[in-house]
Amino acid sequence: MAADPVPSGAADATLPPPVPVYFVAEQTGISAEAMGNALLVQFPDVRFERHRIPFITSIAEARKAVEILDAAMKGPRQPLVFTTIADDTISGVLRSSRAPIIDFVSSHLGQLERILGSRALHLAVRVHGVQDQERYDRRMQAVEYAIEHDDGESLRHYDDADVILLAPSRCGKTPTTMYLALQHSVFVANYPLVPEDLETIDLPDPVRKLRTRCFGILTTPERLSEVRNERRPDSVYASIEQCRWELKRAEIMFRAHRIPTVNSSAKSVEEMSTVILQHLAKA
Amino acid sequence: MAADPVPSGAADATLPPPVPVYFVAEQTGISAEAMGNALLVQFPDVRFERHRIPFITSIAEARKAVEILDAAMKGPRQPLVFTTIADDTISGVLRSSRAPIIDFVSSHLGQLERILGSRALHLAVRVHGVQDQERYDRRMQAVEYAIEHDDGESLRHYDDADVILLAPSRCGKTPTTMYLALQHSVFVANYPLVPEDLETIDLPDPVRKLRTRCFGILTTPERLSEVRNERRPDSVYASIEQCRWELKRAEIMFRAHRIPTVNSSAKSVEEMSTVILQHLAKA
Incomplete structure (x- = not known):
């Protein structure tokens, strides 16, 4: 399940605690998780504990997500946050968290806008919705x-x-x-x-x-x-x-x-x- | 299917040609595609034609991929290339293409290495393999x-x-x-x-x-x-x-x-x- 810790061998008190990983998204979080996992596998010696925070579509929900992330900052390992949030307002609230945020959408959208010569929506879009x-x-x-x-x-x-x-x-x-x-x-x-x-x-x-x-x-x-x-x-x-x-x-x-x-x-x-x-x- | 053009309404001779999109990966290309799609939906007015180039694990295969991308550069629309290639050598070959490359792994790996205080593998890893x-x-x-x-x-x-x-x-x-x-x-x-x-x-x-x-x-x-x-x-x-x-x-x-x-x-x-x-x- 989404919140399952990654398999990492037998539990061992001498192991460092796992790094909490949060996938924060306006929709299902599937893309953020796919993206995050492609990066996390590059660190086979680090244990991760994954959590999805999906359906963040309002400022109030974004603030709640920030509370979760800031609480995680008080734990023994600094958390990682992967996000695909495209809405500039929601994204702004999220960035108010003290947790480090790896933002897959906004970090590449500018480059895409230049290549395509077209302005991106900068709004939540259902990638995994019914659409057509x-x-x-x-x-x-x-x-x-x-x-x-x-x-x-x-x-x-x-x-x-x-x-x-x-x-x-x-x-x-x-x-x-x-x-x-x-x-x-x-x-x-x-x-x-x-x-x-x-x-x-x-x-x-x-x-x-x-x-x-x-x-x-x-x-x-x-x-x-x-x-x-x-x-x-x-x-x-x-x-x-x-x-x-x-x-x-x-x-x-x-x-x-x-x-x-x-x-x-x-x-x-x-x-x-x-x-x-x-x-x-x-x- | 992976190479299906995105639905974009009725075919129309007056429409600009679709932008060719390539997902280039060492493994299945699933992560690159998930990541790319999360960005492409931000451009609802642009038509895209998606192609996967998976299992690029050698310099020779990477060179073939570059040939495909460079051929696409001669088309009516500049192609987009999304990649999750983590191997520095393969990635280097890919970057020799004239096509613009949106590299999801290397662009974020440095940030992750700093946060985790750990060096990434910089090697191909099977994200969607059997593993455990x-x-x-x-x-x-x-x-x-x-x-x-x-x-x-x-x-x-x-x-x-x-x-x-x-x-x-x-x-x-x-x-x-x-x-x-x-x-x-x-x-x-x-x-x-x-x-x-x-x-x-x-x-x-x-x-x-x-x-x-x-x-x-x-x-x-x-x-x-x-x-x-x-x-x-x-x-x-x-x-x-x-x-x-x-x-x-x-x-x-x-x-x-x-x-x-x-x-x-x-x-x-x-x-x-x-x-x-x-x-x-x-x-």
């Missing part, structure tokens, strides 16, 4: 489509898929499917390659005519066995031999049909999705 | 849990839920559930309030003992009717009267049990999720 209803509805439809077509649930509308993820069970199809739908409005179906599918080199019937939209997911036998053991401990299904066989057969199938693949063993859903999107953009 | 396997696995489990407990699918493990979303059909439970699971590792179940549930003021049996974990979603009768009409046109289910009745009854139920609510009619899943997370953080 049609676009938003399509995104929600992509999520519904993903759920309906998860794990071969419904084979009816594969034709509508932008991409069809193929993989043996538990290689990471579902979370990647959901991420692509939710964050990128991509219509993603996924099809589980069961052992019967893998006995032949042919593509399974439901996806045979849709080869160009297929994308394979592979992993290592060790990782697959580990994940499967959580679900069905000590089963044939989870055995390293079975995992090795399924992955080998899947790889042969993908290669035979020139289906691009991504390996999920050391990649997050964000990274896999980026690889898939890059491929779609080129196709 | 245990933490990542929990996130994937949250996605699985969300799918298994979507729309009252399985009532078995409601006890494990961090939050249970309650709402009449089509109020936006599912996408919000998926977002909370995928982005925040929250275990979310959702329970659809069917008309029979709404005939009484009592909470439905499966969630009765879990009141403190419930969160209600409401919307406007007009929006609900619109969404339902897409699924079942001209049905009683989609009629404005039925929608009004269900929402009214749900509201009465939520109020009677002091269940917090959020209105989905004008809020995105990100905004609803932020409201729910704020509530969880306080609870």
